[in-house]
Amino acid sequence: MSVLKPAARDAVSDDPVDAQGPWDLVVVGGGTAGIVGAKTAARLGGHVLLVERHRTGGDCLWTGCVPSKALLAAAAAAASARDAARLGVTVRGVDVDFPAVMGHVRGAIAHIAPVDSAEALEAEGVTVLPGEAVFTGPDAVRVDGREIRFGQAMLAAGASPAVPPIPGLKEAAYLTSDTIWTLQDLPQRLVVLGGGSIGCELGQAFARLGADVTVVEGAARIMPREDADAAALVADSLCADGVRVLAGHGVSAVVPGTGTAGDLELEDGTSVPYGCLVVAVGRSPRTHGLGLAAAGVDLDARGFVTVDEHLRTSNRRIWAAGDLTGHPQFTHVAGVHGSLAASNAILGLSRKVQLTAIPRVTFTHPEVAAVGLPTGPASPGLRVVEWRHAHVDRAVAEGDSSGFARLAVDHKGRILGATVVGPRAGESIGELTMAVKLGLRTRDLAGVIHPYPTFNDGPWNAAIADVRTQLESPRARAGLRALVRLRRWRTDGST
Numbered sequence: 001m002s003v004l005k006p007a008a009r010d011a012v013s014d015d016p017v018d019a020q021g022p023w024d025l026v027v028v029g030g031g032t033a034g035i036v037g038a039k040t041a042a043r044l045g046g047h048v049l050l051v052e053r054h055r056t057g058g059d060c061l062w063t064g065c066v067p068s069k070a071l072l073a074a075a076a077a078a079a080s081a082r083d084a085a086r087l088g089v090t091v092r093g094v095d096v097d098f099p100a101v102m103g104h105v106r107g108a109i110a111h112i113a114p115v116d117s118a119e120a121l122e123a124e125g126v127t128v129l130p131g132e133a134v135f136t137g138p139d140a141v142r143v144d145g146r147e148i149r150f151g152q153a154m155l156a157a158g159a160s161p162a163v164p165p166i167p168g169l170k171e172a173a174y175l176t177s178d179t180i181w182t183l184q185d186l187p188q189r190l191v192v193l194g195g196g197s198i199g200c201e202l203g204q205a206f207a208r209l210g211a212d213v214t215v216v217e218g219a220a221r222i223m224p225r226e227d228a229d230a231a232a233l234v235a236d237s238l239c240a241d242g243v244r245v246l247a248g249h250g251v252s253a254v255v256p257g258t259g260t261a262g263d264l265e266l267e268d269g270t271s272v273p274y275g276c277l278v279v280a281v282g283r284s285p286r287t288h289g290l291g292l293a294a295a296g297v298d299l300d301a302r303g304f305v306t307v308d309e310h311l312r313t314s315n316r317r318i319w320a321a322g323d324l325t326g327h328p329q330f331t332h333v334a335g336v337h338g339s340l341a342a343s344n345a346i347l348g349l350s351r352k353v354q355l356t357a358i359p360r361v362t363f364t365h366p367e368v369a370a371v372g373l374p375t376g377p378a379s380p381g382l383r384v385v386e387w388r389h390a391h392v393d394r395a396v397a398e399g400d401s402s403g404f405a406r407l408a409v410d411h412k413g414r415i416l417g418a419t420v421v422g423p424r425a426g427e428s429i430g431e432l433t434m435a436v437k438l439g440l441r442t443r444d445l446a447g448v449i450h451p452y453p454t455f456n457d458g459p460w461n462a463a464i465a466d467v468r469t470q471l472e473s474p475r476a477r478a479g480l481r482a483l484v485r486l487r488r489w490r491t492d493g494s495t
């Protein structure tokens with residue numbers, strides 16, 4: 001194994017990192033963006049050093065996608081058992097062994113971790129240096145006392161849970177998505193601050209596992225970025241799971257509680273006591289302490305690294321990828337960013353990042369998946385076509401038919417956006433993402449044979465319904481009538 005060990009601060013001259021240079025690409029951060037970027041650059045023939053200060057794999061593996069989806073799977077099992085009676089199956093006594101659930105979560109992480117390990121990177125030709133990277137100039141970075149020069153560099157330091165400036169919050173013992181995975185016992189009075197996708201996923205998971213959960217959201221509704229009707233279905237589902245959803249409630253202070261860990265004081269004068277507080281109000285870029293001013297890398301007003309369409313920063317040698325760019329914060333985006341920035345950096349290409357067809361999924365029950373332009377009623381110049389899951393046979397058969405598929409379509413019939421809400425919506429959105437990316441029309445989607453019975457019947461039938469509607473226009477009807485008359489005349493001479 002050739003992972004480089006951190007050097008003593010005074011050992012610069014015969015440093016093995018220097019000896020192995022010069023480096024074509026130094027990658028700062030070993031999360032998804034950094035790993036994909038480093039592997040891509042090495043496969044293209046670059047000499048690549050990746051610096052990681054904690055553990056390779058990043059947030060997705062250790063504190064994000066993987067543990068949250070593993071937790072949601074356990075929660076779904078508990079909910080299905082409780083809910084099975086609606087399908088005629090009675091399950092008596094559902095016990096949740098929380099330490100065993102967390103064992104399952106750790107097991108999922110352990111199963112995937114080798115793929116993202118330093119060893120796997122080394123096997124692909126990437127040299128991994130543990131340590132904290134700080135830029136010292138436009139072409140140099142310092143890692144634990146070593147000065148390393150680079151031809152090109154990639155910033156992939158990710159983002160951390162944001163902590164809002166609420167009086168008393170800093171002093172309170174709160175958890176975030178970084179720390180919640182250390183819980184040993186199921187929290188009995190859990191308050192989640194933030195009703196976005198992370199807050200809703202965590203809130204629903206813990207409620208289904210048996211916790212008393214309240215989600216507090218400052219905006220008028222939870223999941224404010226999503227189609228309002230989709231968010232309403234999630235809110236209903238959270239309530240059915242026993243979650244108290246307090247939307248439209250700003251928090252004015254966090255104060256010590258009497259008999260509880262603390263109280264959230266809301267702007268309307270009421271308070272919400274908690275035993276365990278989870279802050280999930282967004283994610284801030286990890287740019288502090290990176291020496292970006294010395295490197296000549298500009299930040300935008302929100303502190304994200306400014307990049308052009310090629311993912312190049314204001315320093316022509318330095319590229320950025322993943323959560324710290326201010327582009328949508330998803331693992332699939334970080335991976336695509338890493339690959340694109342690395343090939344631009346190593347080969348001098350001008351590949352452009354595309355932001356129009358980025359799918360997103362909230363893995364609550366029901367799942368909400370969306371891509372492209374909004375599907376709400378307010379989309380100007382677009383029509384929204386819908387197919388309700390009440391008419392999707394698979395949904396009916398599974399007794400879970402409250403969802404829908406919606407397509408935002410322009411005057412030419414091109415699919416510019418989509419929302420699917422319901423079971424497995426995240427699986428349906430891939431096809432719709434391709435439709436949006438390739439500028440496909442509803443008639444293209446309608447013409448693709450879909451297997452029956454699946455939840456993909458939702459978007460498919462929405463597309464078919466749109467084609468039918470188009471065929472009902474006066475022009476289309478006149479054309480059809482003419483064709484029928486022509487057919488009659490050719491068949492028997494009548495018109």
Ligand SMILES: Cc1cc2nc3c(=O)[nH]c(=O)nc-3n(C[C@H](O)[C@H](O)[C@H](O)COP(=O)(O)OP(=O)(O)OC[C@H]3O[C@@H](n4cnc5c(N)ncnc54)[C@H](O)[C@@H]3O)c2cc1C
Pocket residue numbers: 028029030031032033034051052053054055056057058059060061063064065066068131132133134156157158159177198286289290321322323324329330331332333334363
């Ligand atoms: C609870 C939760 C659930 C999520 N679920 C999903 C999901 O279902 N689907 C999805 O697509 N996305 C999900 N995400 C988002 C996803 O995790 C991130 O978009 C993704 O991890 C970003 O990858 P990244 O490489 O940009 O950053 P990160 O994964 O954060 O990696 C950055 C790395 O840089 C290292 N680093 C930072 N500073 C330095 C330095 N100075 N020197 C050396 N190393 C440094 C860090 O230690 C870290 O390992 C979720 C996030 C959370 C929090």
